[in-house]
Amino acid sequence: MMSRPVSKPRPVRRAHTFEGSTLYPSRKTSLIEDARRDSSSSSVDIWGPFGLPSPTEHDDVFSEGTEEVTNLVNGDIPKRLCVSFSSRGDAGFASLAKAVKVFEMTKTKLIHVESRASAANDGFEFLVQVDAKSCIVRSLLASLKKTVDSVVLHTEEVPKRAIWFPRHISDLDKCTHLTMSYEPDLDNDHPGFTDKEYRTRRTEIASIAFQYKYGKHIEKVSYNESEIQTWGYVYRQLQQLFTTHACKEHVTAFSELENVGLYSPDFIPQLEDVSNFLKAKTGFQLRPVAGLLTARDFLASLAFRVFQTTQYIRHSSSPMHTPEPDCCHELLGHIPMLANSEFAQFSQEIGLASLGVSDDDITKLATLYWFTVEFGLCREGEQVRAYGAGLLSAPGELMYALSDQPEHRPFQPAKVAIQEYQDKNYQSVYFVSESFEDTKQKLRSFANSMTRNFEVRYDPFKQTIIPLDTLDNVRDTVRDLKAHITTVTSALEKITMH
Ligand SMILES: [Fe+2]
Structure with missing residues (x-):
């Protein structure tokens, strides 16, 4: 996340955990690549997803001259099956009756039947469309084979392959795809672009994240004097504004973090310590990350109440500006909010809504995340305060957002999800939530309108x-x-x- 000098904002790219795909081509490309990677990684075993044992040489189901069936089964099996079969002479419609009996016995729903006289013999050919439970497809075909002739399974409808998403918290080890958009080696706007020493240091700290696996302790970083000075400067600048600009939930949690000795301008907190604090407060925990994650991976981690957090710090020459998230943004902006139960629940709801949805829906959720968790405002009586971490870690934009310059609109997810947003300057519009509970309920209703045809729970x-x-x-x-x-x-x- 970028923060800017109070008096001299400069039009540089805003870094963020997400970049909307329609507005940010790199974001879209990355998501498409993710989707392709996910699809390929989940398509190794076509039997497994349907609960079918892999065929063996001793399998008697497809052993009797049914090459056509074997070939089709080894392709892509839909739950909605299209099966043809034939019968000879007088047995024609009696065979259909027997096939229907098989469907009844296997609780297979018959959707459609067609019949025609066979051109090859004096019997009939039938084409049926059925909805079958995936776990009984093989026994269904075996039973049909014993009942009627020339069984052929057609893949009439091939459903889109389900989009992979993590099922267990340890699966987040696979959710570490970086966008690489704002790394100092690649982005010549980055203040550290020409500083080889800084880039080496950033890589050194980021390597902790690359080596991290579920269940491990987060390795401590031994911050040097220059890094601690940068932290202290940013800390003091923001601390002055929190009581007048931050929402009460942030102010309360920030005070507690200071009171328990975790936060101070004199040292940079270690992620493991902060993670333990959060776990006790709201069940959220931290996981080190090496840079900007793809939206899909980042949102998925929220579903498990895991917040992927950078450990390196911005360049010392530019303490009020960074084109990518750093520990100042994470620890001063995000962490206090994640210590609040209602906000933690809201954050997890966005994550849960993201699991298994399309790239377009991920973009909408990422935009919602941008205008809430990063740049959200909320009403407190007659006042409007900030709860977005992008604001709470950027003094310039924090004051601007609460001034009368930008437009304030009520939070309405369907509109927020398609709102264009800035990556080169301050936002022109901010959305004001009535409460986290209200925002969560609205988000939940919006998520129900998305294309995913199943619900999830944690x-x-x-x-x-x-x-x-x-x-x-x-x-x-x-x-x-x-x-x-x-x-x-x-x-x-x-x-x-x-
Ligand atoms: Fe952030």
Whole structure:
């Protein structure tokens, strides 16, 4: 995230965890590459996704002159199947009846039937379209083969392959794709572009993130005197503004971080210590990251209440400006907000909404993230305050955003998601939330309008995402809800009795 000099803002590129694809070609390219990579990585075993055992040489299902079936099955099996078969002579419609019986027995839904006289013999040919559970496809075909002749499975409808997303928190080890857009080696706007020593130091610190794996402690960084001076300067500049410009949730958490000895202008906090603090407050934890992540990977981590955090610090020559997120932006802007329960819940909701959605929907969610978590304003009585980390780590834009210069609009997700945004100067418009609860509810409604055709929930005990795409998974969720409702009902009774 970029911050700018208060008195002399200069039109440089704004770094951010995300860049909207329609406005930022590099972002779009990156997402498309991600999607391709994800697709290819999840397409190794076509049997696995449908719960089918791989065929073996002893398999008797496709062993009787059914090359055509084998070939098609080894291609791409949809849940909606199109199957043709034939029969000879008088057995014609009797065979259809037998096939229908097979569908009944396997709880396969018959969608469509066509028949025609066979050109090859005096029998009939049938074409049926069915919806079959993926787990019974093989037994269905085997049963048909025993019942009728010349069974051929056609791939009439090939659904889009599901977009991979992490299921367990350890899967975040695979969610580390960097955009590389604002790295000092590549971006000649970067203040460290000509400073070889800075670039070497940044790479050294970033290597901690490259080596990090789920479950490990985050390696400490031994910051040097120059880095601590930069931190202290930024810290003091922002600290002066927080009580008058930051939302009460940020002010409260920042004070607590100072009171417990984690925050001070005199040293740069270590991520492991801050992560432990957050875990106890809201269940959020930190994971080191080497630079700007792709939107899909970054949002996915939020679903697990994991915040991917940089450890290096901006260049000392430009303490109020950085074209990429650094520890000042993360620790002074984001962390205090993530210590608030409602905001943590809201952040996780964005992450959950992002799992398995299309690139277009990722772009919308990234834009929503931009105008809330990074540049959001909120109402506090008659006042408007900032809760976005991009503002809370940039004194110049923090004062500008709360002045009468930019436009303030109410938070409406459908409009926010397509709002154009700036990467070369301050925003022209900021969105004002009534409360985090209100913003969360609106976000949830908006997420329901997206193209994903299943819901997900997070199981904090197993640190696992559960797609609610089967009756069993929904039943498990209802069972958990019933247990909660029973507890709450009992609590209410006990409270009202005393
Ligand atoms: Fe950020």
